[in-house]
Amino acid sequence: MIDVYSWPTPNGHKVHIMLEECGLKLGRDWRIHAVDIGAGDQFKPEFLDISPNNKIPAIVDSNGPDGKPISLFESGAILLYLASKTGKLLPKSDRAKFEVLQWLMFQMGGVGPMLGQAHHFRIYAPEKIDYAIKRYTNEAKRLYGVMDKRLASSPFLGGKQYSIADIAVFPWLRSWQNQGIDWADHPHLKQWFDRIAARPAVQRGVAVLADARKPLQDDKAKETLFGNTQYQKR
Template identity: 75%
Template sequence: MLTVYSWPTPNGHKVHVMLEECGLQLGRDWEAVPVNIGAGDQFKPEFLAISPNNKIPAMVDPHGPDGKPIALFESGAILLYLAAKTGQFLPQTDRLKFQVLQWLMFQMGGVGPMIGQTHHFRQYAPEKIEYAINRYTNETRRLYGVMNKQLESSRFMACDEYTIADIAIFPWLRNWENHGIDWADYPYLKKWFNLIAARPAVQRGVKVLADLRRPITDDKARDILFGKTQYQKR
């Protein structure tokens, strides 16, 4: 059984959705071990042993490529691993494969980091910094525009097949209201979003651990996530 160490965040849900899309059933083929990032579980030695960057998700497969256990961190790497392991959601031809990989990298290098900063400064920052809010909100809107343009001529994000690129990007757009987004400005992206949201495996994946998440309202959790605790030497 695969063990996924996770929390109900966009990066966590990427892996939850991928597992469900691959036909791997929670409780039968994989288990979800909660890592409460607001309580500091990500800094425990046993978690750092498999995720040295103290970020979720991480995964352990007892039957790795050589038959031995393998531990993985970084959600993009886990998606690629599961695609290779199951033979699903990553095309085999070089042309389509690299089309998918470039949009996966687009999520990892752009959508995730920029939307994460937008969400932070609009929702969590202890003071409203107008420059930061405008900077990241405008960049988020630009990225939404890039995706909307791509979907004018493509059914899914990378090509006309549903792939790990779609699985990687979708969870990051679920809080679009908090990103300062008006869907009317991105009709093709909105159509794609609704298409992905209607998939049964996606609906199952985003429910994993979701009942454990609570709003970040206390100073201790803020310090763990955004303050000095995050930067302590370990």
């Protein structure tokens, strides 16, 4: 059994989708533990034991590579672990594998951080800072353009086959409106997005904990996520 500590955010959805795409079923092969990041659950000692950076998601697999339990944090590492464990969604040949991995790193180093900043300054920041809004909105548009160009000549981000690269990117694009994106500017990416969204395993993955998340309007939750609480020594 794999215990998944998560919340319905893009990084959480990555792992939920991956588990379902690998044929691992919620309630049979894995179970979910809600980590309400607005309430500060990510700072609890028991969660920090498995995720020292106080970020979701994290997993504990009771049957690790050597038959012993293993805990992992960082969504990209978890995707790679699950691909290795199940033999799915990551090509075997070096050439095809590294083609996928470069796009996984593109998500982890670019899409996630930059779109996250776009969300913050466009939606959540207490002050509307024009410079920051323009900077991260323009960077979001640039990244969408990179992906659109790639998908004009490739059916999937990592190449000919659906892979962990697609799973990593997709949840981040579900909030395209909050990022200042017009799909009309990215037709190839939009076609890809719709194909991924239609996959049954993806639909099951994004439904996990979906009812638990509410609009971030509570001042205490905002302080927990963005204020001094985030920076306390633990």
